[in-house]
Every structure is written in structure tokens, then in C-alpha cells.
């Protein structure tokens with residue numbers, strides 16, 4: 546759905562200044578929820594705004610649904626942009642227009658008739674749960690309700706893509722969860738591709754399928770959310786994963802697990818899916834001389850996929866027996882990493 550190649554954006558050609566986007570390659574599938582995370586100044590907004598050409602790249606290409614954006618003339622670009630909705634951190638609503646008028650705005654721009662506009666407004670208000678608020682003004686709404694109006698307006702012309710620019714950063718945690726649930730619902734019901742930028746790993750974890758981590762205009766790590774959470778590679782990724790406390794096992798190599806401090810073999814085992822709830826560890830060791838002690842553990846779920854991670858010390862038995870326990874766990878499809886060898 547979105548294919549970005551060799552993208553570069555230099556705002557001002559000052560010698561020694563790092564370009565806002567140094568060189569980005571990105572491929573986002575139709576129907577995917579893709580998150581981009583990074584610290585302030587990493588280049589997330591610039592990248593997002595390049596997708597609909599609110600920002601013109603200095604070089605590189607952006608294909609949306611097979612069409613190269615930078616080659617479109619202004620009329621073609623206008624038509625294409627209708628298929629790319631966008632929502633913003635501060636909602637960007639027209640303060641002197643009602644909720645219904647805000648939603649009607651993009652529909653009027655495409656020349657839709659009054660009757661059709663009213664019908665579409667009703668559909669959109671139902672979708673975002675604002676049926677009761679059509680005639681209110683933005684200053685009579687909560688932050689979450691304002692973002693719902695923003696979402697309804699962005700979806701008015703049936704876009705294929707929704708760009709979300711820190712859409713929940715101005716909201717409290719409870720409202721954030723409600724808006725994220727709405728985005729997930731919209732993605733599932735309408736099949737719309739969502740590209741979001743955020744500096745909060747909780748947002749990525751709640752709704753994204755894949756994530757890219759940005760730093761200084763580059764993507765330093767990318768992958769399926771679960772993989773990136775469970776095995777972060779880059780220092781920036783580890784820092785972001787550390788924001789989500791129950792992932793501390795992955796991000797923080799616990800000092801007590803340093804080589805030599807434990808007599809046995811210390812392993813980290815990672816379960817994903819239904820295996821999370823099976824007694825595989827117990828079943829594997831029960832007929833051997835090996836016993837285990839759980840040093841740390843977590844079980845949770847991500848986008849309704851359960852996962853678990855345990856740090857376990859294996860003791861007793863010969864080394865061959867411990868190796869055989871590890872091999873059996875791996876045969877069961879469990880990821881095993883030995884931490885003290």
C-alpha cells in the first residue's frame with residue numbers, strides 16, 4: 546500500500562546538519578497498522594508528512610497503491626490525497642463550526658450534495674460514537690471527543706490510508722485506550738491501512754502489527770511488534786521497550802544473571818500463542834534429573850496474542866542432560882537463550 550524508497554529530506558542545506566530524513570526504505574502492506582516510534586527530532590513527523598506530500602522529499606520515491614506521489618501534478622495529487630486521511634495531536638478542528646460541519650467540510654470540497662452529506666455525517670457519527678454531539682462546537686467537547694471528530698472527518702471520503710500524527714499524545718491514558726480501540730475497530734471493519742507515529746511504546750503495543758524505530762533520520766530497527774518487544778536489538782529500541790514495565794526482562798539484562806553468579810544454566814525462554822498456558826517446562830524436566838527455579842517471569846498479551854517470558858535456572862543432572870532439556874524446549878517451538886555462558 547505504501548512503498549518508500551531512498552527517501553531523503555533536507556530542510557536547509559547547512560553543512561554538517563543531519564538531514565531530517567537521511568535515507569528511508571519502508572514497505573507497508575494493505576490493511577496493516579504500522580507504527581513509527583522515535584524520540585523528539587528523530588524525523589517521524591517529516592516522514593509521515595512526506596507520505597501525503599505535505600512535505601516534499603528532497604529525493605527518493607513514495608508509491609501509494611502503485612502510484613508514485615512525487616510525479617503527480619497538483620490536480621492528481623489533490624485527488625490522491627482524498628484517499629489518505631490524517632489525524633493530528635491537537636485535532637485541528639474548525640472552532641467556529643459544529644461537529645457536523647467539521648465532518649461535512651471534506652465532503653463539500655468534493656462537491657457532494659446536501660442529502661448525501663447528511664447521510665454520510667450520520668454514518669460517521671455512528672462509527673465514532675458521537676451521535677449525541679452533532680450540533681456541539683469543539684470547545685464543548687472533551688479531548689477524546691475532539692479526536693473522534695478528527696477521525697470522522699479523516700474518514701469522510703472513504704480513504705484507503707489513515708495517517709495518525711501523535712493522535713493520542715494529548716489525551717489521558719484512559720481516553721488514549723478508547724481512541725486506540727476505535728482505530729483498531731476501524732482498521733478491522735474498514736480494512737484501512739493505518740500509519741501512525743508516536744513516542745509511546747504502549748501505543749505500538751496496543752494496536753500495531755509492525756513497528757519501525759527511528760533515530761536521527763534513519764530507521765534503526767524494524768519488525769513485527771512482538772519480535773521487536775521480545776528481542777530488541779538497538780539501544781534506542783531497548784530504551785523504548787523499557788517504557789513498558791512487563792517487558793523489563795527483555796530490555797534489562799538483570800545484574801544478578803551475570804556470568805558466575807549462578808551455579809546452574811540460566812536461560813530465558815519465550816512462549817508465544819497458546820503454548821504460553823501449557824506446562825511445557827515442567828513436562829520437559831519431569832523425567833530427568835534436571836530441576837528448575839524461576840528467577841523472573843511475565844505473561845501478557847499483545848493485540849490478543851498471548852506471550853510469556855521466563856528466566857529460569859536449570860540445575861542438577863549432567864551438562865548433556867541440561868543441553869537435552871534445552872533442545873526439547875526448542876523442539877516444542879519455544880525460543881531459548883542461554884544467558885550465562
Ligand SMILES: Nc1ncnc2c1ncn2[C@@H]1O[C@H](COP(=O)(O)OP(=O)(O)OP(=O)(O)O)[C@@H](O)[C@H]1O
Pocket residue numbers: 556557564565583584585586587588589590591592744
Ligand atoms: N519546517 C522545518 N524546517 C526546518 N527544520 C525542520 C522543519 N521541520 C522539522 N525540522 C527538523 O527536522 C528534524 C526532524 O524533525 P521532525 O519534526 O520530523 O521529528 P519528530 O521525530 O517528528 O519530532 P517531534 O516528535 O518532536 O515532532 C529536526 O531536527 C527538526 O528540527
